Amino acid sequence: MIAESTFAVRSGVAALVAAVLAADSGGAEVGVFWGEPGPAFPREFVCIMGAQVDVAAATMGTTRTRDETIRTQINIVANRQGTDAQQQSAARAYTLLAALETRLRTDDPTLGGACWQCLVTRIEESGGTPPGDRAAGRYTEIIAELTARVRITN
Incomplete structure (x- = not known):
């Protein structure tokens, strides 16, 4: 049961990310990856990372229902070059996060019925120059945690 609900939530997160990026790509190629991207990746991408589950x-009735809290990490990365590269990459990463959060709150808070609700509950930002590649410009990475609540009834 835990495996099924966790996979359903992670699949819902991936579908949500894909829908948001299809609607708001900003004209750029934005990659979506389960886990870390490979050696070649676009300058903007979102990674659906691991999940943590609390049960x-x-x-205490005969059905023994359980509540699951499923936390899924997504990493949003934007790369830019030029004088204002760090500010531009941060602006783009936050634009993608805002689009994702808006879609989640207004259009699909249940991830297609996979959970009661799913919310962005934590973000962390980092950025810099890709190691060993100053010519690549600057990047911003936003690590966001999406928390979904599920009740298992059988």
Whole structure:
């Protein structure tokens, strides 16, 4: 049961990311990856990373329902070159995050029925120059945690 609900939520997150990027790519190629990207990747990409699951008993009746809290990490990365590269990459990464969060809140808070609700519950930003490749410009990476709540009833 945990495996099924976790995979359903992660698949829902991936579908949500793909839908957002299809609607708001900003004219750029934006890659979507399960896990880390390979050696060749576009200058903007989103990685659906690992998940953490906490399980708690919801009821003590004969059905023994359980509540699951599934936290999925996504990494949003934007690369830019030029004088204002760090600011531009940060602006683009936050634009992608805002589009994703808006779609999640307004259009699909249940990830297609995979959960009761899913929210962006934490973000962390980092950035810099890709190691060993100053010519590549600057990047911003936003690590966002999406928290979904699921009740298992059978």
